[in-house]
Amino acid sequence: MITLTVNGKAHQFNDDGEMPLLWALRDVLKYSGTKYGCGKGLCGACTVHVDGQPIRSCITPVSAIAEQKITTIEGLSEQGEHPVQQAWQSLNVPQCGYCQSGQIMSAVALLDRNAKPNDQDIDLAMSGNICRCGTYQRIKKAIHLAADLATEVKGS
Amino acid sequence: MKKIENVSRRGFLKKLGISSTALVLGVQLPSMLTIPKALAGSLATDKFAPNVYVQIGTDNIVSIVVHRSEMGQGIRTSIPMIVADELGADWEKIDIVQGLGDKKYGSQNTDGSRSVRRFYQPLREAGASARMMLQQAAANRWHVDVSETKADNNFIIHETSGRQLSFGSLVPAASKMALPEASALILKAKQDFKFIGKSDVALVDGEKIATGATVFGFDVELDNMQYAVIARPPVLAAKVKSFNADAAKAINGVVDIVQLADLEEPAVFKPLGGVAVIATNTWAAIKGREALDVQWHESEHQVYNSDTYKEALAKGCDNPAKVLRSKGDVAKALSDAKQVLKASYYVPELIHVPMEPPAATAHYHDGIFDIWACTQTPQSAQGTVAQITGVAAENINVNVTLLGGGFGRKSKPDFVVEAAILSKQLNVPIKVLWTREDEIRNGYYHAASYQKLAAGIDERGQVSAWQHHVAEPPIGATFSKGADLIGSEASLGLIDMPYDIANVRCAIGKAPAHTRIGWMRSVTNINHAFAVCSFADELANAKHQDSKAHLLTLIGKDRKIDFSTENAEYSNYGETLDKFPVETARMKAVIEKASDMAKWGRKLPKGHGLGIAMHRSFVSYVACVVEVSENSDGKIKVHDVWMAVDCGLAVNPERIRSQMEGAAIFGLSLTFFSELTANNGVIEQSNFDGYQIARYSDAPTTHVEIIASDAAPGGVGEPGVPPIAPAICNAIFNATGKRYRELPLKQYGIV
The missing domain is CATH 3.30.365.10 (Aldehyde oxidase/xanthine dehydrogenase, molybdopterin binding domain)
Structure with missing residues (x-):
């Protein structure tokens, strides 16, 4: 029995401890906002936070999580009011939207450790997230916008 | 009913209870000024449904059917823009309904860059005919000539007197009117467009995407649903020689093993064949497939280098x-x-690699298929499932989820047929998921x-x-x-x-x-x-x-x-x-x-x-x-x-x-x-x-x-x-x- 704390809520997990967190979240605990894209840690669609750090849930076994806190896209804010989520909407970033949960989780983690990233910082931090629709330039713009929004919120 | 949200900086800060006046603005205001919502289904019982694309309730909600598949091109936003413009609808009062696979909509095959090209005119006509019937209903009520009325923001307005009636209040009367002849339809002049050609319309699914609340093909969940991954032939048309069902069944969570019919070419949209592993979760199904150790017969296509x-x-x-x-x-x-x-x-040779590989969920019950799939072509899915399972097309309901990218891959419904075959055979709801390896190697x-x-x-x-x-x-x-x-x-x-x-x-x-x-x-x-x-x-x-x-x-x-x-x-x-x-x-x-x-x-x-x-x-x-x-x-x-x-x-x-x-x-x-x-x-x-x-x-x-x-x-x-x-x-x-x-x-x- 493993206790998984997802978005502040504790869940008892009785299945295979080797199961990647992705499938535990999606199939067992029913958090479907976290997406499958490759299963090999190559595309970033499955990115979630574990104790605030971005990880690829598709290659992270549940047994490796232990007591750490998991945050998924659903837990980022109560009603989508996180600056990154707001910036994404205001710039119409998504096309199909499928990779965007992972993109947003990676962007949030970036901004948490670097409040004003430049384009190179963004390229580096986001390089593990693929978007086949090709929304990269809008995501970059949205990260800058979110940084400004967040700064002002803190500044006020 | 949700209001359009203003997501300008000011709106964002206001939402957080912060006045923006004290702040130094370091960036331009975002250009996207409106965020329309795909509202929850209308509660009204009395409906005015003059055509297959538009339905208006007495609650004044305009339901617009999007009969094409959304895969990132923005069609769930563009179609409502066209219809709402001609109709004179209030963007805050529209409800977007994804159309089931049904030939009454005309072609739903969302490929060939055709959605707006082929449906711009029919969708405008659908909006205009509904608007003209509402105008006539209002003119009758007021005893004025219909030419003195116009539609705007879900109201019919009598221009000289300023009187107005909501669309919802006109539903009972408009429902009894005859459809205008196509030749009598009056379409808006370009200078009067409110949505068409405008750049400030936000994605209807934008908020759901940003909060992880969307449903893609991979995300469909049904009660008692089981998960399937399939070992498909590595070489086209290779037939199954042997496999180790016992080893796969020994994996915790694996429920069943089903051998599918070998493919007889031409492939068309038929399943590729192989062996399906059914499990209580995707991971178990993947592990089970690894344990299968399928051996394949030779195929004529192995000459391909x-x-x-x-x-x-x-x-x-x-x-x-x-x-x-x-x-x-x-x-x-x-x-x-x-x-x-x-x-x-x-x-x-190239392949699509949509971020979401193919996925479909089928539930066969009472002689009926309920299917949910990230398909570009629900009618082909319906037709192919009918052909292969023998269930009549009218008993096959194909729901189109959002597509995590399509690029043409999802206009071939082979994956939908796989789910249908398995659900019918096993009598449980089945979700078939393609892994990335499947998508690249069996495309x-x-x-x-x-x-x-x-x-x-x-x-x-x-x-x-x-x-x-x-x-x-x-x-x-x-x-x-x-x-x-x-x-x-x-x-x-x-x-x-x-x-x-x-x-x-x-x-x-x-x-x-x-x-x-x-x-x-x-x-x-x-x-x-x-x-x-x-x-x-x-x-x-x-x-x-x-x-x-x-x-x-x-x-x-x-x-x-x-x-x-x-x-x-x-x-x-x-x-x-x-x-x-x-x-x-x-x-x-x-x-x-x-x-x-x-x-x-x-x-x-x-x-x-x-x-x-x-x-x-x-x-x-x-x-x-x-x-x-x-x-x-x-x-x-x-x-x-x-x-x-x-x-x-x-x-x-x-x-x-x-x-x-x-x-x-x-x-x-x-x-x-x-x-x-x-x-x-x-x-x-x-x-x-x-x-x-x-x-x-x-x-x-x-x-x-x-x-x-x-x-x-x-x-x-x-x-x-x-x-x-x-x-x-x-x-x-x-x-x-x-x-x-x-x-x-x-x-x-x-x-």
Whole structure:
């Protein structure tokens, strides 16, 4: 029995401890906002936070999580009011939207450790997230916008 | 009912209870001012449903059916914009309903960049007829002439008195009225458009995407549902020899093993066969599949090896089996030419890799199928499930989820049929999920192609002859076993070469297919435009002329081209040449626009180069200019892409721009990175490590301008892709003097 704390809520997990967190979240605990894209840690669609750090849930076994806190896209804010989520909407970033949960989780983690990233910082931090629709330039713009929004919120 | 949210900085801060007045604004206000909501279903019982696309309730909610699949092109926003505009609807009071697969909507096959092109007029008429009935109902109530009324924001307004009645209050009366005759419909004038052509409309699914609340094909959950992954033949049409069901069943969570019927070609949309592992979760199903240890019989397609196949394609170009366009006498013109230029181009086999691989959920119960799938074509899914399971089509409900990308892969419903077969056999709801490896190794592929071009330059320095030979396995082989000559693909950039040259010959060589060949975003326009637009640039260089000036010269005087006068059967994307002519003036206009955007002719930094390409596809015109540089290590970087698009009337300019931005990345991916190879019939790549696409650091800045036009709306989702690869290679040539004719460019060590 493993206790998984997802978005502040504790869940008892009785299945295979080797199961990647992705499938535990999606199939067992029913958090479907976290997406499958490759299963090999190559595309970033499955990115979630574990104790605030971005990880690829598709290659992270549940047994490796232990007591750490998991945050998924659903837990980022109560009603989508996180600056990154707001910036994404205001710039119409998504096309199909499928990779965007992972993109947003990676962007949030970036901004948490670097409040004003430049384009190179963004390229580096986001390089593990693929978007086949090709929304990269809008995501970059949205990260800058979110940084400004967040700064002002803190500044006020 | 939710209000439109203002997501300007001010709105954002206000939401958090923060006054913005004390803040120093460091950025411009976001341009997107409205966020419409896909509202919850209307509660009204009394409905006014004048046609299949529009329904209005007494609660004043306007339900608009989106009958096309959303895969990132923005159709769930664009269709409501068209209908709501003609109707005079309040954007805050619309409810977007995804249409089930049903022929009453007309074609739902969301490919070929057709949604707006084919449905702009019917959707406007649907909105207008509903609006006119509401106007008549209000006029009757007021005892005034209908011409004195107008519709705006879900109200019918009597202009002189200022009286108004909500749509909802008019529902009972409007429901009893006769539909206006099509000839009597009065459509809005362009200057009165409120949504069409406006750029401040936000994605209807934007908030759900940002909060992870969307439902894609992968996300469907039903009670008692089981998860299936399938071991499919590594070589097309290989039959199952043996497998170890016991080992798979020993995996915790594995519930059942089902052997599927072996595939008999042609493949069409049939399942590929193989062995399905059914489990209580996806992970168990994947583990179970690994344990199966399936052994396969030999298949005739294991002769397929990419290196030898490429050589065979090249030979196919030398011995074309069929001439598809013939004007003048190319052989004579080439022999009379002062200079003859020859070049060969190769584009490898490619695959879609939508971020969401195929997935479908089927529940067979009481003789009925309820299906949810990320399909581009619910009616084909319905029809194929009916054909294979024997259940009547009217008992098959196909719900279309959001698609995590499509690019043509999801217009083949083989994966939907897999789920249906398994649910019917096992009597439980089944979700079939394709892993990335499945998607790459068992796809419907963009065909590898070899192309040989020759051109003659005469005494006067004019291009006097153009010969283009192509060999590529046809999509037709997927539908007719053994087909080895392309058909409809020839109209995608081969026989519609638009240059004004006196002697032209386009011909095709035989090429047998060894994988399922399908269509991928812009299809054979990708390789044909790569060759045609690259070769045009090679001619410019041979003549020591500026690439852009030479391209304009090649296109020649303003005219409408009718390829039938040159013995070519050009299909023009299923449209008439009357409605969608092939206009050289529009080609030149996008070239001029893209060149202006890029400041063509300016002095460039050392190591930089500009390249240009123009291509008409899906009845739209796109020119692009690319700026690249070569660094001291010989590595190429793409800095900027300037794209000018003439797609006729621009219905949703914001999504047109996003489609062009995406097309630039899609084109860049196949130019530099993407390649499939086959070894004894088996595709060697299986994930994003082997099959690479562009990442952040590869992405250029893309600038898009849309040509103002009142012409009928053309395609948008695909036409941005074809000119990218040749524009990049032309830019590299202008930067470095090196001409690359085979993709992807990573093989040359320049990325």
